[in-house]
Amino acid sequence: MAQAVARAVARRETLVVEAGTGVGKTFAYLVPALLSGGRALISTATKSLQDQLFLRDLPRLCDALGVPVRMALLKGRGSYLCLHRMNHARVSAELPDRRAVLALARIERWAQQTRSGDFAELDGLDERSPVIPIVSSTRDNCLGSECPEFRACFVVKARREAMEADVVVVNHHLFFADMTLRDTGVAELLPSVDIAIFDEAHQLAEAGVQFLGTNLGTSQLIDFARDLLGLGLAQARGLQDWQALQATLERAARELRLACAGPMREVRGLLKLRWQDRAGRPGFASALAELACAADEVLEALASVVELSPDFKRLQERAQQFGELARLFSAEPAPGEVRWIDLSTHQARLVESPLDIRAAMQEQLQAAPKAWVFTSATLGDDERLSWFTEPAGLDDATVLRVGSPFNYPEHARLYIPRRFPKPSEPDHAQEVAALAARCARALGGRCFVLTTTLRALQTIGDALRQSFEEGGDGIAVLVQGAAPKRLLLQQFQADPRAVLVGSASFWEGIDVPGDDLQCVLIDKLPFPPPSDPLVEARVQRLEQAGRNAFAEYFIAEAAIALKQGGGRLIRTESDRGLLVVCDPRMAGMNYGRRLRAALPPMGQLAEEAEAMAWLRQLAEQRDEA
Structure with missing residues (x-):
């Protein structure tokens, strides 16, 4: 992968790489980018991944390679303190309650010492705090050069540092917001870089559709x-x-x-x-x-x-x-x-x-020549990775697929219960909870249940809690929404005698390595909801072009989501586990073969008894170790 990135950089070409879990894709694109001596823009999906790249991965690599590189981190306005609005907040009577007054006092103390003004520096400040919108600016309320605090402005400072840096780390939302608003500093930056790299590129199209509108x-x-x-x-x-x-x-x-x-x-x-x-x-x-x-x-x-x-x-x-x-x-x-x-x-x-980011991306690709690299663990289920390349307008890109180095056939098993209620049947969610409880008992917790809807999330969470209370199992049930995501994960890892039930935000970007997580259950095949207006419009466009929307859109989307959800299970070379898909259609329908092929090559189990035996074996090996 690193060699392919180096070639793309040298030739100023476009490269799309799907790199399975454990490849080390971050280092595979950073090493050639740093050694090339060119200016690089790196965009990732979330602010926490930005921080990880900027605070951990880039400094480690720069030290190891001995390259002196100036780095900058650029986030959206809402991530930075606005001094003008903070000064105004104290007298404006906008603070909703006493807790907000205390939070403002804490922010004012921190404002005296911070160099970046990035709220991520403030430990324990919830990013959903009602104080943040009061003391940060938006494009709408920023006064620009007329602001009395313009010379000390943290947003201006961050942009100035980005313009002077060799490597700038941004996020997808910022990239697209800038394309439409020319407001975040990326617009001035992009023509001056030699390499643009998009990590977690599977989220690029959704971020673009949100911001280009x-x-x-x-x-x-x-x-x-x-x-x-x-x-x-x-x-x-x-x-x-x-x-x-x-x-x-x-x-x-x-x-x-x-x-x-x-x-x-x-x-x-x-x-x-x-x-x-x-x-x-x-x-x-x-x-x-x-x-x-x-x-x-x-x-x-x-x-x-x-x-x-x-x-x-x-x-x-x-x-x-x-x-x-x-x-x-x-x-x-x-x-x-x-x-x-x-x-x-x-x-x-x-x-x-x-409907997609095709036109916007092609406009960017045709501007000043540079190398473009797009990478993720999941970008499609065919050789051209067309799930990603087509809507992103990357039909002419070089495509590389790098499989995971992990030993899935030895370390992982897939179980699809054939004699199981269909997702449309009323007792489906209850049966998922019952099966999850049996798996958790065999392992002593250490399970994730990933649901496709919020309704199933509550039903399964309640049923599991009741089952463990009646059985006196001492297994905790952690349900998405009961606490912030990061806190739930910390609780799960602190006491693995637990089952965590999560919906959309737990299907990806969650890393629980080792024995803490050994079983992932998915409630049903994650087809996109046909009533979603974007889904409807995309289906209509495919059908008008005489294409098969079910095969080309619904199955492709389900395959990507399954790869993401199933990818939570094996995170290191020594991890072992069981993936359960509680949807008999994956075993019985003809499209099931394509969905099974989209997953890593796990050993397949036909009966529940085999699945339970595998889980008990994992528990014994863990206890012996």
């Missing part, structure tokens, strides 16, 4: 209303009725969310709703009209105070943008775009987006 979120409106009130009272008290204006905006945001939710009383997790299911309702059109009126009212009020401070000029621009977005979503979508509504517990987001 246009969106209007009710939480953006609430933030705007809060800023309007705070700044109005602090800098122009008595000149306008700021409280009434805030109330008007918040009412418009609430009405829009209610119109999006429709008859749904309670929303858990994130739902994607079809645009046509909501847009035709009278309440929806009037909510957008009300929002446009509220934005106009705010614009009128701000016109009288705009000369007082650059803050008001920025507020005016934001109000104008909300009015334009409300009118855009009231009209028909642009051709070739798909619209949907993201609905969560606290907000609704209207989205209009392209």
Whole structure:
């Protein structure tokens, strides 16, 4: 893999590499990039992976190779402290409760000593803390060079360091946000680098679709209303009725969310709703009209105070943008775009987006010549890796598939119960829980159950808890949502006499090496939900082109997700374990062969007795060791 990356760098070509677990792909792309002497941009999927690259992998390699390299880490604005907004927060009465006041005091103490202003430095500060949006900036509320704290600004400093560095670490969201907004510093950076590397590239297309589109979120409106009130009272008290204006905006945001939710009383997790299911309702059109009126009212009020401070000029621009977005979503979508509504517990987001990142990526590839490298453990289930290369517009790229060095035939087993309820049958989730309980008893915990829906997550979690309580097994049940993800994983590794039940976010990026995790159960084949608006639009496009959407889209997506979920099991050369897919279709249907082939070459077990014997054998070997 390292040689293929070195060739791509030397020839300024595009390379796509699928590298199985244990290949060491991070070092395989970093070594040739560092030795080439060229400037490199490295993009990964999450902020925590960015930190790992920047704080651990890059420094170790630079020392080992003896190359003096200037490195920089660049994140989105929301990751950095905004000194202007922090100074304003103390007097603006925006803090929701006493805990937020204490968090602000802690941030103010830290602000005296930090060099980077990156919130990741603050141990124990939850990234979901309500204080962070109050003391960080967004593209909407940043004052730019008119800000009184511009010279000390952490975002400006991070961008300046990135422009001077040899290696810059960013994330996919930042890369695409910049493509559309030219706001994060990547746009100036990209033409000047010789190598662009995308790790965890399987997440690239989803990140792109989110950011290349246009969106209007009710939480953006609430933030705007809060800023309007705070700044109005602090800098122009008595000149306008700021409280009434805030109330008007918040009412418009609430009405829009209610119109999006429709008859749904309670929303858990994130739902994607079809645009046509909501847009035709009278309440929806009037909510957008009300929002446009509220934005106009705010614009009128701000016109009288705009000369007082650059803050008001920025507020005016934001109000104008909300009015334009409300009118855009009231009209028909642009051709070739798909619209949907993201609905969560606290907000609704209207989205209009392209179906894939093809056009955007081709535009980048045709710009200044450089080497492009895309890599992940899962990028497709065919030789061309077309699941990834086609929607990313990389049809002409060189493709390399590097298998895992782990001994799967010896160390891992796959069990698909044939005599098992189908996922559509009412007792399916209960039977998954019963089988998971039998596996956990054989191992003494050490199991993951990965579910495809949040409903199954709760049902299985409750059933497991009841089963272990009745049996007096002393096995804990950890369920996603009960605590932050990192804390749940820490609990699982601290006391492996546990079963962890997780949904989407636990299918990938989770690393539990060694004996702590020896069995992974997947509740059913992870086909994309056919009612998802993006899925519907992609299927429609394939069918219009005379292609088989089930084979080319649904099975390909399921194969990728299975590889990701199953990949949690074997993380080191000595790991051993059992993968259970509780869906008889994988054994009985003709497409099952393709899905089984997508997994690493594990030994296959036909009966539950064999599966339990294998787990008992693993437990004995562990106890002997």
